[in-house]
Amino acid sequence: MIRLFRASNFRCLEKVELNFGPKFNLIHGANASGKTSVLEALAYLGRGKSFRGASTANLIRHGEGEFVLFGEVGDGGDGGSSRPVGLRNSRDGLEVRVAGESAPSAAALAEALPLQVIDPEVHNLIAGGPELRRRFLDWIAFHVEHEHLLHWRRFRRALKQRNAALRSRADESLIKSWDAEFIDLAAHLDESRRRVLELSLDGLREHGQALLQTDLGFEYRQGWNSDKDLRAALAEGLERDLQMGSTQSGPHRADLKVSYDERQARKLVSRGQQKLLASAMILAATDTAQVAQGRPLLLLLDDPAAELDRHSIERLMAAVAALGCQVIATSLEEDALDFPEQPAVFHVEQGRVCSAVK
Numbered sequence: 001m002i003r004l005f006r007a008s009n010f011r012c013l014e015k016v017e018l019n020f021g022p023k024f025n026l027i028h029g030a031n032a033s034g035k036t037s038v039l040e041a042l043a044y045l046g047r048g049k050s051f052r053g054a055s056t057a058n059l060i061r062h063g064e065g066e067f068v069l070f071g072e073v074g075d076g077g078d079g080g081s082s083r084p085v086g087l088r089n090s091r092d093g094l095e096v097r098v099a100g101e102s103a104p105s106a107a108a109l110a111e112a113l114p115l116q117v118i119d120p121e122v123h124n125l126i127a128g129g130p131e132l133r134r135r136f137l138d139w140i141a142f143h144v145e146h147e148h149l150l151h152w153r154r155f156r157r158a159l160k161q162r163n164a165a166l167r168s169r170a171d172e173s174l175i176k177s178w179d180a181e182f183i184d185l186a187a188h189l190d191e192s193r194r195r196v197l198e199l200s201l202d203g204l205r206e207h208g209q210a211l212l213q214t215d216l217g218f219e220y221r222q223g224w225n226s227d228k229d230l231r232a233a234l235a236e237g238l239e240r241d242l243q244m245g246s247t248q249s250g251p252h253r254a255d256l257k258v259s260y261d262e263r264q265a266r267k268l269v270s271r272g273q274q275k276l277l278a279s280a281m282i283l284a285a286t287d288t289a290q291v292a293q294g295r296p297l298l299l300l301l302d303d304p305a306a307e308l309d310r311h312s313i314e315r316l317m318a319a320v321a322a323l324g325c326q327v328i329a330t331s332l333e334e335d336a337l338d339f340p341e342q343p344a345v346f347h348v349e350q351g352r353v354c355s356a357v358k
């Protein structure tokens, strides 16, 4: 969780400082006042990248050369320890510091400030392609299993090397020489995704019931023919891989099939239902990670009221409140969201935080 937060020259924010409450926080303001900018800055501090996929050049305030973000983050315990996390990003690159030490990668940010985001694009987790759903599972795995990141990085490298060999039309024996490592790392990824899905399954179903009053189903598709082991699938697909210049079988092609009342969710549910379904998945993932880490995570809600009817907003906010995580939400109106207790309230106007009432 985060208490003190400072941002300078991030999107429309010239210089802001906010002291967040440990539980519920509301940032409200008119359109284009800077609400999403504050949440995006927070998410950037926990990920080292934008949740909207925006480029660094677009995130730096117009006319400036760099943005700087800083937070005091803690584990949520009463009077518990807190440590400074900061980053500076210019067109020359990203510089990260955690607890006074320079950090080699953005993974140190995710470890220091684990967070999830529900924003107006969240329905893409259901409506979009498989990559977001793979990322969803990998996010849980990263926060639950220590070795996941290492395996994932090594797998990506093995995949790149195999693809490069395919494209250079290397000798078949050279391509196959990558296969042993590729298969070994694929097995690690595959197993950890299956484990964390299993671990989250009750929570996924419970949140599905809470938000949509329906049965949700989740089925992991491993990314290659389920009748075969990966070695056989790679051997069988070699001709096709050579033609396409990339590996078509493996966990990088996996998907998570989501069903709603036993029907395929992606094709059948409305946009509002997609948002609720995706939110149910994110809340369940947050819950799994919180339990595994034994500390509250940060949940960022960007305009959660958008596209939801009154009852749906109430159900969503009740489920959010029950999680026990730190919540920072935005909305146009001050009273649009039902928090179970008075949140810390911030009003934003033209990129400035005008008031903080506790």
Ligand SMILES: Nc1ncnc2c1ncn2[C@@H]1O[C@H](COP(=O)(O)OP(=O)(O)OP(=O)(O)O)[C@@H](O)[C@H]1O
Pocket (backbone or CB within 6 Å): 010, 011, 012, 013, 029, 030, 031, 032, 033, 034, 035, 036, 037, 038, 057, 058, 059, 060, 061, 062, 303, 332
């Ligand atoms: N790099 C940048 N430099 C300066 N201003 C920017 C930059 N990027 C975005 N902006 C501006 O920041 C303003 C605030 O955008 P933001 O998305 O934070 O608003 P918001 O309060 O979330 O609005 P809405 O209610 O419409 O979602 C916009 O006017 C936008 O044009």
Ligand SMILES: [Mg+2]
Pocket (backbone or CB within 6 Å): 035, 036, 037, 302, 303
């Ligand atoms: Mg916004």
